[in-house]
Amino acid sequence: xxxxxxxxxxxxxxxxxxxxxxxxxxxxxxxxxxxxxxxxxxxxxxxxxxxxxxxxxxxxxxxxxxxxxxxxxxxxxxxxxxxxxxxxxxxxxxxxxxxxxxxxxxxxxxxxxxxxxxxxxxxxxxxxxxxxxxxxxxxxxxxxxxxxxxxxxxxxxxxxxxxxxxxxxxxxxxxxxxxxxxxxxxxxxxxxxxx
Numbered sequence: 135x136x137x138x139x140x141x142x143x144x145x146x147x148x149x150x151x152x153x154x155x156x157x158x159x160x161x162x163x164x165x166x167x168x169x170x171x172x173x174x175x176x177x178x179x180x181x182x183x184x185x186x187x188x189x190x191x192x193x194x195x196x197x198x199x200x201x202x203x204x205x206x207x208x209x210x211x212x213x214x215x216x217x218x219x220x221x222x223x224x225x226x227x228x229x230x231x232x233x234x235x236x237x238x239x240x241x242x243x244x245x246x247x248x249x250x251x252x253x254x255x256x257x258x259x260x261x262x263x264x265x266x267x268x269x270x271x272x273x274x275x276x277x278x279x280x281x282x283x284x285x286x287x288x289x290x291x292x293x294x295x296x297x298x299x300x301x302x303x304x305x306x307x308x309x310x311x312x313x314x315x316x317x318x319x320x321x322x323x324x325x326x327x328x329x
Contacts (some may be wrong), residue, residue: 137168138312145174145207147199147231147251151217154183154190155297156245160211163304169311172196172207176225184215199227204234209311214246214266214296223254232257239315243292243307245299249273252291262288264295290316 144164146157161171175181175195183190204210210232212219222228232255235242244252249265250272252258259277264286273280284302285294292310294303 138308139164140168142169142208142311143206144169144171144209144211144311145197145202145204145231146171146211146213147174147222147228148181148193148213149176149218149221149225149228150182151184151215151221152181152213153215153218153246153297154185155300156213156215156248157183157193157211159297159300160213160243160245160304160307163308164211164311167308167312169209171211174199174202174231176200176221176228184217199225199231202231204231204238204240207235207240208314209240210235210242211307212242212244212248212251214244214248216247219247219250222251229255239290241290241292241307241310241313241316243303243310245294245303246296249278249293257291261291262286263291263293265293266296 164171173195174197176199177195178198180192181195182192236257246266253276261278263278264281264283270280284299285306287306290310292306
């Protein structure tokens, strides 16, 4: 694989209860493409994963959320899991951190339940997205257009439905992260997803 992301730094924002493979698989793909990654979390030392039906491994936190500077990162990855985004969406620091990437038009990748956090950050209105199916009404009520596709890309925002879509998600995430900030006007109806 070409080292498309050499010199890029990616923040991975998670709270306890993130779906383990939605962190480990994209992180591996990012690092293989040359990116540096850092787990950012409201937890200061370790953050606990969820593995489908029970608790998974603990992962070290590289940057405590309260000390994290969005300007130090080129892109943002938001893994899913039910508990993780449900905690992040009520954390004002997490919402500010996420908003900063959209304000700077830096690329963001969110999978599974992670778009819940994007709703509360006010970042989905007018966007094409996908997610875990149970979030469809929430996303549509927040002004997004929801599609049942493996991956949807809209102006630097990459979304996928869940773990089965990780190969497509990782591919598009790397493409968008390599492209960098989207400083052109967000095109309406742009949908580069695949079925």
